[in-house]
Amino acid sequence: MDSTKLGQSLHTSSNADTIGEAIKHTHRKISHQAPEIVRLAFASYDDVRGTLKTFAHSTELGSPLLHYSAPINSQSSLGKSITRQQARVLNDILSTVTSASRHSHWLLEQGYQSSLTQPIFDDGQFLGMLFYDATQPHYFDSATREELVAHSTPLLEVITHQRRCVNAMTDLGHVVRRTNFEHQDESLDHAYRVGQFAHIIGTELAQLYQLDDETLDHIVQFAQLHDIGKYSALGTSSQSLWLEDWGNHLQLTAQIQHGLNLVNDLARQIHEQQHTCVQLLRDIIQYHHEYLDGSGAPLGLRHADIPVSARIVTVANIFDALTSHRYYSESWSLTHALLELEKMVAMGKLDGNCVQALRAQQDAVRLVMQSVHVPRV
Secondary structure, eight states, X not given: OOHHHHHHHTOSOOOOSSHHHHHHHHHHHHHHHOTTEEEEEEEEEETTTTEEEEEEEEESSSXXXXXXXXXXXXXSHHHHHHHHTOOEEESOHHHHOOOOSHHHHHHHHTTOOEEEEEXXXXXXXXXXXXXXXXSSTTOOOHHHHHHHHHTTHHHHHHHHHHXXXXXXXXXXXXXXXXXXXXXXXXXXXXHHHHHHHHHHHHHHTTTTTTOOHHHHHHHXXXXXXXXXXXXXXXXXXXXXXXXXXXXXHHHHHHHHHHHHHHHHHHHHHTTOTTOHHHHHHHHHHHHTTOOTBSOSSSSOOBGGGSOHHHHHHHHHHHHHHHHSOBTTBOOOOHHHHHHXXXXXXXXXXXXXXXXXXXXXXHHHHHHHHTOOOOOOO
């Protein structure tokens, strides 16, 4: 391969603000001079669980790996690559990969012959891995590796900027919730569980609602910020609204606007007002109180006007409110809560697919019901 031509082909930066779009853009550039590279993918790092998870990809040959996560073994070649902050090369996948993991089985089935894996860091913080897969063995010689790493800068900038944006928003949620001195732990636990229930629902409905891993990740992260407007100033927690108080449109409107103001102010500070992920967060904050029949609050929107992200969070939020012990109410059982949600589906208020997703994954739901907030490290 002519690595000089490859370098020239990658100098045009992408205007994409999603990692998925940037990966597809970069892969198209690479393919002009390096058609043997048939897959380019980014796996993000979950610093709480110590896992890599699929996030975005461009796959021209084989079946994409989706909705998958796995812990990083520090003694594996991948773990050592991260520790050393150096790229890993598999020159002959068929004779090298022997692990019985789901990822290894998938990799062996795709027909890829060699792979380059590049760890991505931002000021020393590990963000994830960039994977290049080729149809020829021993494809990633030193010159090719240097050109790919050097000229993937536009893609790395998109990844870094988006992860900074998401982290800034989630950190905002933690800071705001910690102003709730009276019920701080309860608020953090509620936010965490809503995110996990949203993950269960979103993963179950990913194919039906065409949710890629990048969108699903943002829904899970931002589900935890759905009600930050209630905690936007010290002392407002005593006025918090739960299920029985949703009829108070004026107070809800004020709380939602407080949340939107927080997000918009931070977006301006980090120059990301128009970022796709920021708009998804706005949708969750603004619409998670809406019902599909138009009886929700505060806007009274109907089914077609309520984003899928907000519908998922609405169900996750109500389910956690029902099944969690509060200082003002006792918790409901899983069975009782599901029946209540299904009653609301029958009344035309909730997305039945979201409720069915919880019913279909009851073992996972029970685990979340028993969990508490896990602080970021």
